[in-house]
Amino acid sequence: MLKTLFVFDRSEAVSAWSAIDDRVMGGVSRSALRFDPAGHAVFSGQVAPDNNGGFASVRASVTPLPAGGIDAIELVVRGDGRRYKLNLRIDRGFDGVNYQAGWVTPAGIWTRLALPLADFRPTWRGRAVADAPALRSACIEQVGLMIADGQFGGFELAIQGIWAAGRGAAQL
Known part of the structure; x- marks a missing residue:
């Protein structure tokens, strides 16, 4: 069963998203999440x-997830051949521990990904x-997309939606 976190099928769906780039530490990278009239969002920048x-x-930010039954976060994306990360935060703060899982998608092909919660690693x-606390679905308060790891230059990741995936309808 799936619980919808974000579906980017209308322009209002991107309004809750904010860029947090290396500019907060003096860098010059820039990004945004914008709506594409074709019916999806685009995370892009330099x-x-x-x-x-x-x-x-x-x-x-996301509304609280159920306490049990969430196994993975699913995304439908069209990448550019680069490595991206999904960030999950267990607080509403600006800085702190991120739980991250990464993926690489083939350039130009829509792909459905399932990122198991067990694969998310705590980073700061x-x-x-x-010594970070275990990632529990009921504690997830923010969801984010990131590109890093020396991948300099322009990037573009199209995204149709993000869902929490679980074992059964009773939990979701």
Whole structure:
């Protein structure tokens, strides 16, 4: 069973998303999540190494998820051959631990991904956090998209939606 977190089929669907780029630390990378009239969102921008930069991201708050039954986060995306990350945060703060899972999609092909919650790793500013609390679906308060890891230049990731996937309708 799926619980819808975001479906980008109308322009209002992107309004809750904010860019959090390396500019917060002096970098010059830029990104945005915009609506495409074809019926999806596009996460795009430029990642630059200038001023110790190197990442671009967008994020939005989510309504609380059920306490049990969530196994994965599913996305439908069309990539550009680069590696992206899905970030999950267990607070509404600006800075702190991100739980991240990455993927690479073939360029130009719509793909449905299932990222198991067990595969999300806690990080803080790109570094592993060994003593972070376990990721529990009921604690997820923000969802984000990110590109980093020395992938400089322009990027574009189209996205149709994000869902929480679970074992049964009773939990969702």
